[in-house]
Amino acid sequence: MHHFDYIDGEMHAENVPIQQIADEIGTPFYVYSTATLVRHYQVFAGALTALGLDSEVFYAIKANSNLSVIATLAAEGAGADIVSEGEMRRAMAAGVPASRIVYSGVGKSEAELTFALSENVHQINVESDSELETLSRLASSMGKTARIAIRVNPDVDAKTHAKISTGKKENKFGIDIDRAEEIYARAAALPGIEPVSVAVHIGSQLTELEPYRATFVRVAELVRRLRELGHDIRHLDLGGGLGIPYTAAQSNSPPPAPDDYARVVADTLGDIGCKLAFEPGRMIVGNAGMLIAKTLIVKQGEARRFLVLDAAMNDLIRPALYEGHHEIKPVKEPNPKTPVQAHDVVGPVCETGDTFATERALPLINEGELVAFGSAGAYGAVMASTYNSRPLIPEVLVSDDQFSVVRPRQTYEMLLGMDRIADWLPADQENAD
Numbered sequence: 376m377h378h379f380d381y382i383d384g385e386m387h388a389e390n391v392p393i394q395q396i397a398d399e400i401g402t403p404f405y406v407y408s409t410a411t412l413v414r415h416y417q418v419f420a421g422a423l424t425a426l427g428l429d430s431e432v433f434y435a436i437k438a439n440s441n442l443s444v445i446a447t448l449a450a451e452g453a454g455a456d457i458v459s460e461g462e463m464r465r466a467m468a469a470g471v472p473a474s475r476i477v478y479s480g481v482g483k484s485e486a487e488l489t490f491a492l493s494e495n496v497h498q499i500n501v502e503s504d505s506e507l508e509t510l511s512r513l514a515s516s517m518g519k520t521a522r523i524a525i526r527v528n529p530d531v532d533a534k535t536h537a538k539i540s541t542g543k544k545e546n547k548f549g550i551d552i553d554r555a556e557e558i559y560a561r562a563a564a565l566p567g568i569e570p571v572s573v574a575v576h577i578g579s580q581l582t583e584l585e586p587y588r589a590t591f592v593r594v595a596e597l598v599r600r601l602r603e604l605g606h607d608i609r610h611l612d613l614g615g616g617l618g619i620p621y622t623a624a625q626s627n628s629p630p631p632a633p634d635d636y637a638r639v640v641a642d643t644l645g646d647i648g649c650k651l652a653f654e655p656g657r658m659i660v661g662n663a664g665m666l667i668a669k670t671l672i673v674k675q676g677e678a679r680r681f682l683v684l685d686a687a688m689n690d691l692i693r694p695a696l697y698e699g700h701h702e703i704k705p706v707k708e709p710n711p712k713t714p715v716q717a718h719d720v721v722g723p724v725c726e727t728g729d730t731f732a733t734e735r736a737l738p739l740i741n742e743g744e745l746v747a748f749g750s751a752g753a754y755g756a757v758m759a760s761t762y763n764s765r766p767l768i769p770e771v772l773v774s775d776d777q778f779s780v781v782r783p784r785q786t787y788e789m790l791l792g793m794d795r796i797a798d799w800l801p802a803d804q805e806n807a808d
């Protein structure tokens with residue numbers, strides 16, 4: 376469900392014509408829909424409360440950490456799941472108090488942990504013995520007590536792309552669930568540590584519920600064992616990972632609905648007597664964003680038509696990194712009589728991997744035409760780089776008939792201004808020519 380549709384032959388984000396944004400700020404750019412963000416948040420949170428689950432939602436801001444996106448969700452009641460000090464600063468700058476922030480991640484530096492402790496972060500999810508010892512030392516020296524979860528690795532196959540699977544023994548994440556008793560005993564004995572929760576997160580873009588069920592059953596067994604050993608576990612953190620439809624075909628048999636996911640939670644953990652935390656990212660923002668690009672060049676080969684866009688892998692890396700599929704549509708609604716052809720849609724970056732789609736059936740698209748990539752709200756702008764010295768592209772947030780540029784296009788001054796000429800080189804750049 377999203378709010379990007381053709382109205383009078385023109386693609387709109389809610390009630391704003393995409394062409395109007397392009398005319399004002401140029402291409403390429405990301406555009407996000409407030410109504411979609413809010414709807415997805417409410418559907419997810421509502422599915423949990425409808426089943427009477429005592430739950431709280433921490434939006435995983437790594438999926439899309441634009442301050443306006445975080446602020447939109449915070450206004451709906453979302454906390455934040457973060458994986459770095461930078462993300463913690465973003466969450467707080469967007470109005471999420473530290474008391475509503477969960478700090479996840481497999482490798483946090485001492486500086487980052489110190490920052491989180493000094494701000495009294497709600498919870499730190501610990502992923503290794505070493506991190507537990509470090510955190511105890513830091514918290515004690517600061518006179519603080521860190522509320523922690525141990526992130527356990529349940530050894531469940533999430534049946535998703537290998538690069539976004541995190542809950543198997545061979546993945547780097549979490550502590551082997553078989554070692555959980557030992558590590559909780561250690562945590563309970565350490566100064567400055569209060570173990571309050573168990574955390575799991577088995578992967579991203581999950582399209583089946585069985586891996587969740589298997590994980591939650593293991594977590595329930597673990598909680599019972601930990602309680603028998605005297606640990607007062609009152610919280611669980613069940614991670615994120617719910618998939619979204621990326622293709623039109625998937626829209627007909629979509630990934631599990633939040634209602635069905637909530638039912639699995641209720642079946643497995645409904646009576647465990649814990650407050651349940653959730654960390655959805657992609658399912659909140661994925662379909663709430665599009666990437667808009669212009670067709671720079673059309674190359675008509677014998678069998679194929681190449682569209683060279685002004686957006687590239689540095690702007691949206693999912694196709695290159697995860698073989699991610701994004702629907703591509705012309706911004707001007709095609710006449711149903713327009714012939715459909717196989718197009719290879721590529722960017723201008725000097726890498727063969729800079730390919731968004733191969734042999735994609737699209738209505739004939741011409742030079743100068745705008746195209747929209749669907750489902751680009753998650754792991755899009757946040758993964759962008761300036762490879763090939765291409766400035767970071769703008770992000771736009773739409774609400775009904777208004778739009779706001781929530782991150783302007785990076786200027787060349789900003790891009791070059793990050794570099795310094797080393798002392799031993801001619802200092803005056805004009806002399807360098």
Ligand SMILES: *Cc1c(COP(=O)(O)O)cnc(C)c1O
Pocket residue numbers: 435437438456479480576578579580614615616617654655656657658753
């Ligand atoms: C990435 C991540 C999430 C969010 O994953 P989605 O697939 O975007 O829902 C949640 N929790 C943790 C610990 C993560 O690393």
